[in-house]
Amino acid sequence: AQSVTQLDSQVPVFEEAPVELRCNYSSSVSVYLFWYVQYPNQGLQLLLKYLSGSTLVKGINGFEAEFNKSQTSFHLRKPSVHISDTAEYFCAVSVGTNAGKSTFGDGTTLTVKP
Amino acid sequence: DGGITQSPKYLFRKEGQNVTLSCEQNLNHDAMYWYRQDPGQGLRLIYYSQIVNDFQKGDIAEGYSVSREKKESFPLTVTSAQKNPTAFYLCASKRSPEAFFGQGTRLTVV
Numbered sequence: 146a147q148s149v150t151q152l153d154s155q156v157p158v159f160e161e162a163p164v165e166l167r168c169n170y171s172s173s174v175s176v177y178l179f180w181y182v183q184y185p186n187q188g189l190q191l192l193l194k195y196l197s198g199s200t201l202v203k204g205i206n207g208f209e210a211e212f213n214k215s216q217t218s219f220h221l222r223k224p225s226v227h228i229s230d231t232a233e234y235f236c237a238v239s240v241g242t243n244a245g246k247s248t249f250g251d252g253t254t255l256t257v258k259p
Numbered sequence: 260d261g262g263i264t265q266s267p268k269y270l271f272r273k274e275g276q277n278v279t280l281s282c283e284q285n286l287n288h289d290a291m292y293w294y295r296q297d298p299g300q301g302l303r304l305i306y307y308s309q310i311v312n313d314f315q316k317g318d319i320a321e322g323y324s325v326s327r328e329k330k331e332s333f334p335l336t337v338t339s340a341q342k343n344p345t346a347f348y349l350c351a352s353k354r355s356p357e358a359f360f361g362q363g364t365r366l367t368v369v
Contacts, residue, residue, distance in 0.1 A: 154299070177356040188349055188360035196356070235301065239356040246292075246317075247358055251301040
């Protein structure tokens, strides 16, 4: 079975500062990795995904993440955040093809202050 | 546009009542999922279905039931056996390995 740990439950940051949201995973097999964003009272929207190939993945809204197999990490980064980035962010892992279950972290609340 | 539609957006339930949350998708995905989300917690899997007329329990299935009579529809019933049903419920479908989510239903017991 796989598991996901988001290392920070809350991350406050000032506008235009860089941010990193940390995610570690464990799995005995190869995984697919995802970051989702959730705004209040809404569903989850895909930010980016790692399936294979380049370990640096670019997503929407200027976010990027780097897959590090040796450290089993998939940290999310943005060089300059905006007020509108305030939201909850979820890291997720999926194993195998077909429609296997995804495992989600507990989420990180990013609060961008003016 | 293709997507997942959950209804209603807000739902109130009296103690002892069963309520059904709707989830419809027109993405032609085989797999569909129901998650429960509580404040400060991640998504917990209630039930999932990988094909029509088949479904499996997730991690917190007690007090819930589902059906999958059509590919497009995966309704969730919250029964009176669920002692703490107040939560945000999310439906998802999957084109492996990526999941697509609906906008959620917030259920409140009054």
